[in-house]
Amino acid sequence: xxxxxxxxxxxxxxxxxxxxxxxxxxxxxxxxxxxxxxxxxxxxxxxxxxxxxxxxxxxxxxxxxxxxxxxxxxxxxxxxxxxxxxxxxxxxxxxxxxxxxxxxxxxxxxxxxxxxxxxxxxxxxxxxxxxxxxxxxxxxxxxxxxxxxxxxxxxxxxxxxxxxxxxxxxxxxxxxxxxxxxxxxxxxxxxxxxxxxxxxxxxxxxxxxxxxxxxxxxxxxxxxxxxxxxxxxxxxxxxxxxxxxxxxxxxxxxxxxxxxxxxxxxxxxxxxxxxxxxxxxxxxxxxxxxxxxxxxxxxxxxxxxxxxxxxxxxxxxxxxxxxxxxxxxxxxxxxxxxxxxxxxxxxxxxxxxxxxxxxxxxxxxxxxxxxxxxxxxxxxxxxxxxxxxxxxxxxxxxxxxxxxxxxxxxxxxxxxxxx
Ligand code: PMT
Numbered sequence: 001x002x003x004x005x006x007x008x009x010x011x012x013x014x015x016x017x018x019x020x021x022x023x024x025x026x027x028x029x030x031x032x033x034x035x036x037x038x039x040x041x042x043x044x045x046x047x048x049x050x051x052x053x054x055x056x057x058x059x060x061x062x063x064x065x066x067x068x069x070x071x072x073x074x075x076x077x078x079x080x081x082x083x084x085x086x087x088x089x090x091x092x093x094x095x096x097x098x099x100x101x102x103x104x105x106x107x108x109x110x111x112x113x114x115x116x117x118x119x120x121x122x123x124x125x126x127x128x129x130x131x132x133x134x135x136x137x138x139x140x141x142x143x144x145x146x147x148x149x150x151x152x153x154x155x156x157x158x159x160x161x162x163x164x165x166x167x168x169x170x171x172x173x174x175x176x177x178x179x180x181x182x183x184x185x186x187x188x189x190x191x192x193x194x195x196x197x198x199x200x201x202x203x204x205x206x207x208x209x210x211x212x213x214x215x216x217x218x219x220x221x222x223x224x225x226x227x228x229x230x231x232x233x234x235x236x237x238x239x240x241x242x243x244x245x246x247x248x249x250x251x252x253x254x255x256x257x258x259x260x261x262x263x264x265x266x267x268x269x270x271x272x273x274x275x276x277x278x279x280x281x282x283x284x285x286x287x288x289x290x291x292x293x294x295x296x297x298x299x300x301x302x303x304x305x306x307x308x309x310x311x312x313x314x315x316x317x318x319x320x321x322x323x324x325x326x327x328x329x330x331x332x333x334x335x336x337x338x339x340x341x342x343x344x345x346x347x348x349x350x351x352x353x354x355x356x357x358x359x360x361x362x363x364x365x366x367x368x369x370x371x372x373x374x375x376x377x378x379x380x381x382x383x384x385x386x387x388x389x390x391x392x393x394x395x396x397x398x399x400x401x402x403x404x405x406x407x408x409x410x411x412x413x414x415x416x417x418x419x
Contacts, residue, residue: 199222219245
């Protein structure tokens, strides 16, 4: 909330104010003055269409900083990287339907949209457009995608529009925009009071004392979720297979090696938890008879390895759960959605994060990932390629919403036979 005292609320905050081509662009001038009055340092980025409504000079004089409009304007500085890197928040007001679509689809064809692809800070979008455009299915869909990803979209208000019609499309009141900026900058503590049990990394299944079967998981996805949940106020226990990652601050880490150890560690903590998020790439098979001594090369004699199935940890936890929200992952190389839906049902989950691990730059070992969130009511959100830390927040946003809606519904039980 904005206090009625005259204390500035944004002292020292760096804000990028994006202005796009709407008749409401003139209102961004007043918004800039308010942000400055609240103590923020504001850098304005305009699209080419916005400059047809208000001149960059107006924003330049008021903000005291050059206005950026072009991704190619400086050879020295890559503004699409440097501006968002320094920003505490990005506010786009007014945001046109075109700007919302580009942000939702991850298109970067000018400075403002390219900047959004690199930004890690909170993003507040304040749409303004004709009422008919605001209710158009594609605009609704893009707003839904942005919100699912954690973007704050401040709904436009109802009133007379530039067309002369009355409708919902007017830029939100300045007070509402400022409240959204303050809320976005306040540390988000929406997971306070929750106890989150997370698994991460690979498991290693011994063949002999020096060899094992494992996979390419680095643990980055699970660690990112642990870090995000802790930052949002949750108590977090991270049960992790072997990784080289540092312990996330404020997170209790339990190190395990094999699937069996992971099963025991997670089962022992299930009753404590309110949410389980199973990111680990658990080995599905292990050598049935690991050798107690190093297996010697025996000339050219072919060795065969007898394998046995490991326990499906997630299905086992689901079968024992009481009120916990169960979130699983599906790592797929084909038929992503069909396989993920099968796993959601077979393992008795509330939510599954389906990731196609063949996508370039995503999945095992990478810093980015691309996923589809599917819940057991059939709700589906496709997310674009994004840093694993941002995906962690998107998963927590969805899980948080489910935690609040499922209190009235029955928890599902796993269906026999699925893996
Ligand atoms: O660790 P990173 O390098 O960051 O990579 C991230 C990731 C690709 C490992 C992650 O995004 C991911 O997809 N994790 C799940 C990997 C996996 O084992 O998927 P699956 O489709 O085989 O299994 C489905 C679910 O069942 C998973 O939640 C898995 O943890 C769980 N499972 C699987 C086998 C088993 N024996 N017990 C389980 O609990």
